[in-house]
Amino acid sequence: MDNNTTPAIPVKRIEDSKFRYTLREMSRNKNAYGMLAPFFILFTIMTAVPVLMSLPMGFTNFNMVSFPQWVGFENFYTMFMEDEVFLISIQNTLVFAIITGPLSYIMAFMLAWFIHQLPGQLKTVFTFIFYAPTLAGNVFATWQLIFSGDAHGLANAYLMDMGILTRSREWLTDGNLIMGVVIIVQLWISLGAGFLAIRAGFQGIPGDRYEAGAIEGIKNRAQELLFITIPAMGPQLLFAAVMQIVASFAAGDVSRFLTAFPTTDYRAHSIMNHAFDYGALRFEMGYAAAICFVLFVSMLFANWGIKKLLGKYLDG
């Protein structure tokens, strides 16, 4: 508490109990709390309360009609011991997250960096191109057209035309192909937010840093990137990483909208799909909440890992 600084008046140190000191600090900065209030009041009502309400639900049997019934760890036992589909969905989510997460994170960073090197107008054009998928929202209908299973599907038509395929493939229903298709579409969709955050981060690095770097003997782009750019971008890198964790762990929309639900043999069934299945279709809210809880804990671990990795670039 010692390094608390006052905004306007210099601190007059009074030997005081920690409690009273805190109270005084709070009342002197009441404007600051006033500025926090609108956000945190709305946040509490619309996000925090629902989240807190859904955590204990994982330990109940709740079908939305009768009052939730406390069942202890039964949901978790069922999940890991009896629910084979859940185990498949863990596996899928891990494969999915390990492929799409790092890949689209690295892609977002590299693309933002490359674009930053281009002259003015080209920068605008390319930023637009790579962010366009996120702006466009759901163009699942168009992806369905591309991967349509009959010969009219674009992928089939052109691959057959080029002689790579001899007959049309069922891209969206063939168990061996679904995962690949879902990964491609996910990469296409999830590049956006992290990419734009990193782009904005590049914009904020003052030009004189690079000037200083050039004087200090930085010779090429790679050195510039390693010694100047990355160390100055910790906060944006963390933001993009968190976005990526959420996007890849909580993925489910792509397979839900693009392919049949659930996917053939559950080949692309993610944890989120499983929760959706129980929560929104079977109304077993207790079990769905338990699934989400497991997902949440695994995301916490991933987040912790990312922070360790980016550690030296973050100061808070």
Place this chain on the structure above:
Amino acid sequence: MKLVIKKRKKYSGSLGGDIAIFIMLAILGAFMLFPIYLSVIQSIKPPEEFFLFPPRLYVINPTSQNFVELFEATATMWIPFSRYLFNSIFVTVVVTGVQVIIASMAAYVLAKVKVPGIKVFNKIIEVSLLFTSTVTHIMVYMVMAQLGMIDTYFAITLPFIATPLSIFFMRQFMGQLPDSVIEAAHMDGAGHFRTCWQVVMPNVKPAWITLIIFAFTAAWQITGWSFIFNEALKPLPTVLQQIQLSGIARAGVGAAATVFLMTPPMVLFLFCQSNVLETMAHSGLKE
């Protein structure tokens, strides 16, 4: 001595490297743009071209028929198209505007004011970023039902305003401003409120412009599917999605709806990009 002012400050990298980068970006860019290009193409295809084989990536006789049909289909609906459009614009403007304002203020406090309790608030935000789920959706419904907000504009605005994402994003940028800038403002007699709006915000312009883009894109896609049952309050995407889902016979109209929906965020983005983001390139203040 002649002072050479280069238009573009660059301290490393060769022309050859620039060209290589350009080519690589162009190839990847084509992949990114392809589905969007295809949606546009589909929306101006006349029906007879839909079933040509092999499928074509261009249009022989472009037509506006699909868009005309889209508006005709929506004109005969119980609720006029203009009402849906108004709902969408209203929701998007309110959600984006309020979100940027309250998230920026709160983020300023989280990033730059050291008052008791700030660490707790910061932790809450970081943890809640990771909680996206279908289960909370039901709980949000229950909370809103208790507050009597179901079937009002509150139901499609309030839950989407105070997102952890927006405050986290602003905080990450504001944290990079040197403390000395804020101390200087306080020395000059500015309180927290004025420091935030007159000193910090102008210095993190790329951040809040980006946040406007994030928020607008997300708000424009709000459907309010389980919070709104009154047809007159539903935003545009709900109707257009119904049209998109109506199958191959309406594929052209569906594509027209897709294109109609994707246009406003793209226009906003281009406007922000060319007018604001690029001119900010070298004004950054960092420690």
